[in-house]
Amino acid sequence: MRIISKAKGPLRGEITAEADKSISHRAVIFPALARGESVVRNFLLAADTMSSYSCMKQLGVQIIRDGSLLRVQGKGIEGLQEPVDVLNCGNSGTTMRLLTGLLSARPFFSVLSGDASLNNRPMKRIINPLSSMGAKISARRQGNFPPLAVNGRNLHGIDYALPVASAQVKSALLLAALTADGETSITEPHKSRDHTERMLEAMGARIKHEGLQIIVSPDANLTPQEFIVPGDISSAAFFMVAAALVPGSELIIKGVGINPTRSGIIDVLIQMGCNIKIENKQIISGEPVADLIISGSELKAVEISGDIIPRLIDELPVIAVAMAGASGTSVVHDAQELRVKETDRIKAITSELKKMGISAEATEDGFIIEGRSGTIKGAQVNSHGDHRIAMSLAVAALLAEGETSISNPQAVDISFPGFWQEMVRLSR
Numbered sequence: 001m002r003i004i005s006k007a008k009g010p011l012r013g014e015i016t017a018e019a020d021k022s023i024s025h026r027a028v029i030f031p032a033l034a035r036g037e038s039v040v041r042n043f044l045l046a047a048d049t050m051s052s053y054s055c056m057k058q059l060g061v062q063i064i065r066d067g068s069l070l071r072v073q074g075k076g077i078e079g080l081q082e083p084v085d086v087l088n089c090g091n092s093g094t095t096m097r098l099l100t101g102l103l104s105a106r107p108f109f110s111v112l113s114g115d116a117s118l119n120n121r122p123m124k125r126i127i128n129p130l131s132s133m134g135a136k137i138s139a140r141r142q143g144n145f146p147p148l149a150v151n152g153r154n155l156h157g158i159d160y161a162l163p164v165a166s167a168q169v170k171s172a173l174l175l176a177a178l179t180a181d182g183e184t185s186i187t188e189p190h191k192s193r194d195h196t197e198r199m200l201e202a203m204g205a206r207i208k209h210e211g212l213q214i215i216v217s218p219d220a221n222l223t224p225q226e227f228i229v230p231g232d233i234s235s236a237a238f239f240m241v242a243a244a245l246v247p248g249s250e251l252i253i254k255g256v257g258i259n260p261t262r263s264g265i266i267d268v269l270i271q272m273g274c275n276i277k278i279e280n281k282q283i284i285s286g287e288p289v290a291d292l293i294i295s296g297s298e299l300k301a302v303e304i305s306g307d308i309i310p311r312l313i314d315e316l317p318v319i320a321v322a323m324a325g326a327s328g329t330s331v332v333h334d335a336q337e338l339r340v341k342e343t344d345r346i347k348a349i350t351s352e353l354k355k356m357g358i359s360a361e362a363t364e365d366g367f368i369i370e371g372r373s374g375t376i377k378g379a380q381v382n383s384h385g386d387h388r389i390a391m392s393l394a395v396a397a398l399l400a401e402g403e404t405s406i407s408n409p410q411a412v413d414i415s416f417p418g419f420w421q422e423m424v425r426l427s428r
């Protein structure tokens with residue numbers, strides 16, 4: 001249980017964003033596919049990324065770790081070894097989906113499993129296209145849910161149009177395509193995060209882009225790299241919204257990744273009337289990074305849907321909190337993917353915010369929030385074991401009269417283990 005009280009005053013000062021989770025997963029998986037040593041700096045030390053780290057070790061990859069610095073000794077794709085035990089992906093959809101793509105094309109047997117949440121997340125979205133490439137994957141409940149049993153073999157390229165934008169599905173197919181016979185073409189309906197393409201291209205993968213289409217040619221010679229992981233905009237988002245909502249705040253968040261496929265929250269907060277300055281822009285390891293300066297402002301309602309959704313999908317729970325503190329009725333559409341994240345995030349965030357007196361209505365593909373429709377009051381709320389719900393509720397608690405107690409607060413360890421400490425420090 002964590003108790004959070006209303007913010008006593010403005011949030012001020014400087015923080016460094018927690019390392020990016022999506023890039024950290026990739027930074028421990030991809031170097032294993034090259035021959036030689038890659039160095040990874042600022043690797044995220046959190047439960048999710050440690051799942052990828054442990055699975056790679058189980059696949060026979062030697063990784064030397066000194067704090068957040070990794071030295072990954074790649075032996076080429078052919079160097080991966082059959083794991084002797086089940087690969088435990090924990091809570092991490094990224095670990096499971098990326099590794100399934102990779103292992104479908106390796107000549108050995110592997111089983112991937114996760115916690116109760118992950119073993120209830122749909123996998124047909126990767127199993128169907130991988131099967132068209134020739135993969136043999138078995139799964140529970142009509143072949144949709146983990147554990148997954150993968151009988152790896154030679155695959156062939158396909159031409160595939162994703163029904164929903166998903167970086168995990170795109171990445172699984174890109175990894176399978178690296179050693180397939182022939183080219184693979186992948187087309188998304190909207191652009192999802194592109195870290196996989198950026199990193200594999202830097203390593204020498206043969207990838208071409210044509211609008212929303214990506215074409216991969218196999219058998220490239222992948223070379224080791226130095227990857228410096230930037231700050232995670234998805235973790236910074238909680239403090240961005242907190243600073244936007246608490247009057248008089250001015251918060252500097254250093255070293256945040258502002259890749260355009262991830263930065264939808266900046267656009268939305270600016271549209272809501274928030275003052276955000278973007279300074280010290282630079283490119284680090286092929287990713288745009290900057291310092292963000294966020295000042296508290298009077299926010300107004302916003303409607304979001306369409307192309308922007310994949311650019312802020314993980315931030316929608318905390319955007320719901322921003323909407324609760326904004327004047328007017330805000331609406332989110334086209335975000336049905338939220339229902340198949342670590343929890344059904346549409347249901348989880350609306351039901352918990354309601355307990356705090358916020359007018360929040362779940363819809364099929366999003367939610368409707370009437371901002372400032374009454375007093376936001378402290379309540380007993382539940383994270384549902386979902387890291388992003390826990391942190392979003394903590395931000396809502398800063399606005400609420402009285403105390404809010406959040407159960408299952410340790411869920412934050414999945415992506416942001418230092419969250420509670422940072423929260424206490426900034427709201428003191």
Ligand code: S3P
Nearest residue numbers: 022094165166167168169192314
């Ligand atoms: C991720 C992709 C996103 C995101 C998830 C991490 C990734 O999911 O929600 O938290 O690292 O590739 P999609 O596969 O739905 O894009």
